[in-house]
Amino acid sequence: MKILKVACAGTLESSDTYVELEPCDELEITVESVVEKQFGDRIKQAVKDVLSECGVECARVRVIDRGALDCTIRARVETAVLRAGGED
Amino acid sequence: MNKLVNSIREAIALSGLQDGMTVSFHHHLRNGDHVLNMVMHEIAELGIRDLTVNASSLFDVHMPLVDHIQNGVVSHVLADYISAGLGKAFSAGIMEKPVQFRTHGGRPCDIASGKTPIDVAFIAAPTSDTMGNCSGKYGKSACGSLGYAFADAMYAKRVVVITDNLVPYPLADFSIAENYVDYVVQVDAIGDPRGIVSGTTKITRDPVGLVMAQYAAKVIDASGLLKDGFSFQTGAGGASLAAAKFLKDIMLKKEIQGSFGLGGITGYMVDMLKAGCFKTLLDVQCFDLGAVESIRTNPAHREISALQYASPGSKSAAVDSLDVVILGATEIDTDFNVNVHTDSQGCIMGGSGGHSDTAAGAKLSMIIAPMFRARLPIVTDRVTCISTPGKDVDVLVTQGGIAVNPAKTELKNRLIDAGLPVIDIAELKEKTERITGKPQKLTHGDRIVAEVISRNGDILDKIYSVS
Incomplete structure (x- = not known):
């Protein structure tokens, strides 16, 4: 999947995650989270996993996490990718 | 006999408050309280320093306390509860001496026993008469019970009642009695009613x-x-x-x-x-x-x-x-x-x-x-x-x-x-x-920012700075 336009998914509500995607020449991921200290690595891994599963190699990805579970993070990233992307 | 004084500043001066002493406050006006800030402002203006503040609780409305701590007006804080905004400042380590947390039962116990003596207590009173018989049940800033203020009034060396509803003597339905009160001050507003009580507390729909x-x-x-x-x-x-x-x-x-x-x-x-x-x-x-x-x-x-x-x-x-x-x-x-x-x-x-x-x-x-x-x-x-x-x-x-x-x-x-x-x-x-x-x-910082004192007086735990 190629990221063609800016798109977002999710909210800034507690226990949710907000994901923003935009086209970029490389893969840039930034994560800020209220549970950064406890789950920062896991959140980054979940984001990377979904991007890889969707075949996204280049994108600027911004994740603002409010303490979402992995399943929520994965769903928000996937939705943002589907909104932002098109087939190669 | 006249207990009525013209201003908070005059009451502080008359109380004999000096460097290193202890002042106390109660929290029935919660996040609508103006009294602590008004009093501490006047204390700072008078140039009094190195005070201990013994408050039954502190809320984010009391953020000006951070300035008083940084300026050396306040050097020690005793409280039963500190809300998140102010708590963040304490956790960052703004104070040399750790905060002492007590319980709502431990605080009056230590005041009564003399373990944590109070020099001047300030009572936020939604209604008071001219001799200091006061109540929380009446007035525009009504908060109901004044339960946490009793020990302060009974055991402090000096007691100042601050009210925005002064009534003629005697107020029949008083809570705290005149025999404990030294001075009475009338002000425009002791608090903001919107922060004092919730309109209705609601049950969850979650x-x-x-x-x-x-x-x-x-x-x-x-x-x-x-x-x-x-x-x-x-x-x-x-x-x-x-x-x-x-x-x-x-x-x-x-x-x-x-x-x-x-x-x-x-x-x-x-x-x-x-x-x-x-x-x-x-x-x-x-x-x-x-x-x-x-x-x-x-x-x-x-x-x-x-x-x-x-x-x-x-x-x-x-x-x-x-x-x-x-x-x-x-x-x-x-x-x-x-x-x-x-x-x-x-x-x-x-x-x-x-x-x-x-x-x-x-x-x-x-x-x-x-x-x-x-x-x-x-x-x-x-x-x-x-x-x-x-x-x-x-x-x-x-x-x-x-x-x-x-x-x-x-x-x-x-x-x-x-x-x-x-x-x-x-x-x-x-x-x-x-x-x-x-x-x-998590790893914590290495400074102790607060001590938690059990209701029996032992140190139950220590709270460290946030790294």
Whole structure:
């Protein structure tokens, strides 16, 4: 999947995650989270996993996490990718 | 004799307040309080320094205190509760001396015994007469009970009453009596009514909260304590109120007449009183307009001092006669120790208040909390701060099961017999972590920013700076 336009998914509500995607020449991921200290690595891994599963190699990805579970993070990233992307 | 003085500054000067002394405040005006800020501003203007502030609680409205600390006006703080905004400043390490946290019972106990003497107490009084007979029940800034202020008024060397509703002598229905009061000051407003009491405290509509509340009511029903003469305290949190509502339904259906409701009182407890669930409410603080109206008009709704509410030094305290209390937690560990002082990042955002007093006194102390909040599991190996020791905590109610303190085998058997989903607390921890993932352990800073003093006077735990 190629990221063609800016798109977002999710909210800034507690226990949710907000994901923003935009086209970029490389893969840039930034994560800020209220549970950064406890789950920062896991959140980054979940984001990377979904991007890889969707075949996204280049994108600027911004994740603002409010303490979402992995399943929520994965769903928000996937939705943002589907909104932002098109087939190669 | 004239006790009326023209300004707060004049009252401070007359009180003889000097460098290094202790001033005290009570928190019935909660996040609407103007009195602490007005008084501390005048103290700073007078150039008095190195003071100890002994406050029953501090709220974010008291943020100017940070400046007074940084400017050397305040060098030590004693409180039972500090809300999150101000707590963050303390956790960042703005003070040399650690904050001393006490409980709502421990504070008046230490004031009465002389362990934490007060030089000048400032009483925020919604109504006062010219000699200082004062009450929280009347006036535009009415807050209901003045329970936490009694010990300050009775034992401080000097007492200043600050009011925005001065009435002719004598105020018949006074709470704090003139014989304790040195000076009376009239001001335009002691607080902002919007921050003093909530309009109505609402029960939760969150399905997880409702499940927990239903379990909580069923645990009480199954505990064997729910019979005529039953006594009860609950918090103002959404799920605690919902539990009170379900409990009320059970009590009405079974025609159980309880003896008293205790604590910080909400409109829901007032509804239970009116419905005949209790004969009396014993009220140390009103949380909403319904409670204020009730304490003013209903003789069965009694104001009590913090000394009578919870002091371990009193000949008896109401918590000693309490059957059931429902309490909250930010964390609870597998030994049932409860944290209500810090968030899971280790930042100060609360305090015991009456938590450990009621947990120690009540026959059944119940913690009600969701399995996790914003991904952080409620059950940990060891809480960030011990606010209430596990020996005083009997049962944890979550949506994912009910964990009973292993020392309470009879209770555990009763709950199992009632068909309730009893789960071992370690198993509950694992069950939660299967959903959230296992959180990485936090490291804290190396400075001690607060000491938690148990109701018996021992240091229960220390709170470290946030790194």
